[in-house]
Amino acid sequence: MALRAYGWNALIALLARLPQGALSRATGRLADLRIPRPLRAPLLGAFARAAGIDTSEAEHAPAEYDSLDAFFVRRLRPGARTWPADPDTVTSPVDGIIGPSGRIEDGHIIQAKRRTYTVADLLDDEDVASRCEGGAFLTIYLSPRHYHRVHAPLAGSVRRVRHVPGALLPVNPPAMERVPGLFPHNERLICPLESGLGEVSVVAVGAYNVGRITVAFDDAIRTNRKGAARATHTYDPPVALERGDELLAFHLGSTVVLVFERERVRLMEPLAVGQEIRLGQPIGRPWRGGITTA
Numbered sequence: 001m002a003l004r005a006y007g008w009n010a011l012i013a014l015l016a017r018l019p020q021g022a023l024s025r026a027t028g029r030l031a032d033l034r035i036p037r038p039l040r041a042p043l044l045g046a047f048a049r050a051a052g053i054d055t056s057e058a059e060h061a062p063a064e065y066d067s068l069d070a071f072f073v074r075r076l077r078p079g080a081r082t083w084p085a086d087p088d089t090v091t092s093p094v095d096g097i098i099g100p101s102g103r104i105e106d107g108h109i110i111q112a113k114r115r116t117y118t119v120a121d122l123l124d125d126e127d128v129a130s131r132c133e134g135g136a137f138l139t140i141y142l143s144p145r146h147y148h149r150v151h152a153p154l155a156g157s158v159r160r161v162r163h164v165p166g167a168l169l170p171v172n173p174p175a176m177e178r179v180p181g182l183f184p185h186n187e188r189l190i191c192p193l194e195s196g197l198g199e200v201s202v203v204a205v206g207a208y209n210v211g212r213i214t215v216a217f218d219d220a221i222r223t224n225r226k227g228a229a230r231a232t233h234t235y236d237p238p239v240a241l242e243r244g245d246e247l248l249a250f251h252l253g254s255t256v257v258l259v260f261e262r263e264r265v266r267l268m269e270p271l272a273v274g275q276e277i278r279l280g281q282p283i284g285r286p287w288r289g290g291i292t293t294a
Contacts, residue, residue, distance in 0.1 A: 009178060011170075020168035024211035024224055028251065031069040031210055040064075044071050052145040069210070073148055073249045081280040083244050090265055090284035091243060093153045093202060094256055095146040098275040099139030099176070101267055109137045109257070111183065112176040119259060121184035123201055124164045124230070128192070131199070134262040138271065138283060141172065142253045149216075150204060150248040150256060151279055156195030157238035158247075161215060164188050165228045168211040171255045183257060187223050189213050191247060194238070197286055198264035203257040204248050212251035244280065263287050 035043055044062035048055050048071075055062055057080045065071035083091055100110040107129060108116040119137075120129035142148060166187040169179055176182055187206035192199050204213050211224035217239050241247065265284040277283070 016167075016169065020208055021211065021224055021226065024168050024209055025226070028069070028210040028212055028224070031072065031251070032067055034066050035068070037063070037066075040066070044068070047071070054145075057147070069251055073251055075149065076147060076279075081244075081278060083280040084282050086285075087155065087243065088196065088286050089282045090153050090197065090200075092140065092277045092279055092281045092283050093151050093247065093258070094140055094142060094149075094277075095279050096140040096142045096256070096277055098271050098273055098277055099141050099173075099255070100273060101138040101271045102136070104132050104135050104137055104259070104262075107133060109139075109259075111139075111181070112173070115177070115180060117181040117184050121181065122188075122203060122257065123190055123259065124162060125190075128199070128201065131261045132201075132259050135260045136258075136265050136267050136284065137260070138258045138267060140256045140258075140277060141176075142250060142255065143172075144253045146253070147279065148250040148253070149246055150202065150250070152193060152241040152243055152245045152247050153202070153258065153283070154193060154195040154197060154200060155241065155243045156193040156200070157240050158191060158193060158217075159235055159238045160192060161218065161221060161233045162190040162192075163221060163223060163228065163231045163233070164190065165223075165230065166206070168206050168208045168224065171205055171207040172253075183255065187211065187213075189215070189221070189223060189248060191215075193241070193247075198261035200261075200265075201257075201259040202247060203259065204250065205255040205257065207252065207254040210252040213254070214249050214251070216246040216248065258283075260284070 041063040059075040120126045189204045191202045213223040215221040
């Protein structure tokens, strides 16, 4: 049964007082435990049914994954997703649920009704934020039933990945409505993708339970490590990616925020809050003048 409003208020207030990182790391250790082969199909199958996961889209059957975490970050079977023919079409980097989207105004992004946060706080970079004024943003929430790998929305290259430690509060819609500045407050990985449509910031926001985010091309980066400090990982030469290449992985549900530079991308409509979206689905096209939504 869904929590009532006062239940969410109490839960968020409680989590804010608890050691979220330590508790999430403990959950992560449990998720990493090896499951004996005879138990994999019944245990992971039961988890999939409870979470509403479509196992027919997975690369392997549940019995082939040796831990809950391995199943959670499962890859899709070949052909499970498609991308548009036009290489300039911006595509969804994940499966998920559409959150707020639109135009960045006065340096702010909409988090939820009556709540905003600043681009500079989200990206941890005033200079990049200034280039995004008037640009577009899109929020996508991943629930436990979704595929949890993040892919490149456009072809491009990655010169740096920024890790910003922080809290690990829930990032579901009830939390978005109740916690001011939730996304900049939480731990996150910021992955700027230099593309033909300018720099696209792919921001992966950590959340409670496991709280681990990894990078497809750099095994040294992993969030929710005790005592971690802000760090920028640089790549020379830059890491080249085609649209649809793996970028990041969430080791439990969380949120992706895409931030585009001004006069580069127009978001397509409809991108309604609560709408389901799939990896590879078109979300934007090159900006040809006018406003940031089509």
